[in-house]
Amino acid sequence: MYKSLIFPILSQFDAEEMHEFIFSLLKIIFYIPGIRWLTKKIYTIEDPELECTVFGLKFKNPIGLAAGLDKGAELFEQLACFGFGFIEIGTVTPLPQPGNDRPRLFRLKKDEALINRMGFNGEGVKVVVNRLKKRKNHQIIIGGNIGKNKITSNEDAIKDYEICFNEMFDWVDYFVVNVSSPNTPGLRALQDKEPLAKLLVRLQELNAQREKPKPILLKIAPDLTNEQLDDIIEIIKETKLDGVVATNTTISRDHLKTSPEIIEKIGAGGLSGKPLTIRSTEVVKYLAEKSGNAFPIIAVGGIHNAADAIEKIKAGATLVQIYTGFIYEGPALIKKINKEILSTELV
Numbered sequence: 001m002y003k004s005l006i007f008p009i010l011s012q013f014d015a016e017e018m019h020e021f022i023f024s025l026l027k028i029i030f031y032i033p034g035i036r037w038l039t040k041k042i043y044t045i046e047d048p049e050l051e052c053t054v055f056g057l058k059f060k061n062p063i064g065l066a067a068g069l070d071k072g073a074e075l076f077e078q079l080a081c082f083g084f085g086f087i088e089i090g091t092v093t094p095l096p097q098p099g100n101d102r103p104r105l106f107r108l109k110k111d112e113a114l115i116n117r118m119g120f121n122g123e124g125v126k127v128v129v130n131r132l133k134k135r136k137n138h139q140i141i142i143g144g145n146i147g148k149n150k151i152t153s154n155e156d157a158i159k160d161y162e163i164c165f166n167e168m169f170d171w172v173d174y175f176v177v178n179v180s181s182p183n184t185p186g187l188r189a190l191q192d193k194e195p196l197a198k199l200l201v202r203l204q205e206l207n208a209q210r211e212k213p214k215p216i217l218l219k220i221a222p223d224l225t226n227e228q229l230d231d232i233i234e235i236i237k238e239t240k241l242d243g244v245v246a247t248n249t250t251i252s253r254d255h256l257k258t259s260p261e262i263i264e265k266i267g268a269g270g271l272s273g274k275p276l277t278i279r280s281t282e283v284v285k286y287l288a289e290k291s292g293n294a295f296p297i298i299a300v301g302g303i304h305n306a307a308d309a310i311e312k313i314k315a316g317a318t319l320v321q322i323y324t325g326f327i328y329e330g331p332a333l334i335k336k337i338n339k340e341i342l343s344t345e346l347v
Contacts, residue, residue: 288316
């Protein structure tokens, strides 16, 4: 019903405006008594066989919501009712910033994909923390995806990550360091070996000062070469990071069904969805095999059905995340994936 009726209606409107409308609608609907219970009843599978412990955290199932959908921690508890095992908020920056000019979110319906150039739009870390402090459901695992402000130079970027890390530490269960978004000028240069190692070492120093350190993961781009992935593996091992999120959106526009004229008109931005399925799996497999499964991998990119998720897990992922697939396929996707995981005895 969602894919055949609801999504075709929603997709007639501007993508970002519809996102904001749906968020507002969900906030209202979830105030109705019984809606949380009913939503969980419809969409959630509670089965101990799905539970898994990764980097010291116990997940009720391995399917998470990727960063980008609930940037400002506005709706994480409501979204958890759709059956997710964990929710990743962000990317969060120290200061509020408007992001790039609109329009900045586009559907490629023929490709079941999105292009976004949001630019880390958000209300800043203090607003996000205030929302996290009101969290009622402590059973759902929350990840905090952190980045730098646009006005911050790469030379000063570490300070931005430090601020977000310190401010959010008590309110999230794990951190993801985002240096791979294509929509903040110069950000991807932080994936280079020297600046990346320096950033991660500093965050691990701050982490070690805490009584109970939190898992820290690195989110990487799908556009890295094998040599760059080798550097990532080396850095993860050297800094004793807890894992990798593979992958972010791509700047590639290869093999799209959407016409080149439309793609050119849309312009810059990160591509997500089905066109990313193969490449993100390749990155997961390369990291797992080349590292000897030395660290957990959260796979994200082009997961639109249960088979896509199973493929990622077989390639070496411990957990998976969805975003664009959730938009195109609807909230039933999480339950379908978990059912398939149980039937294939992957957990």
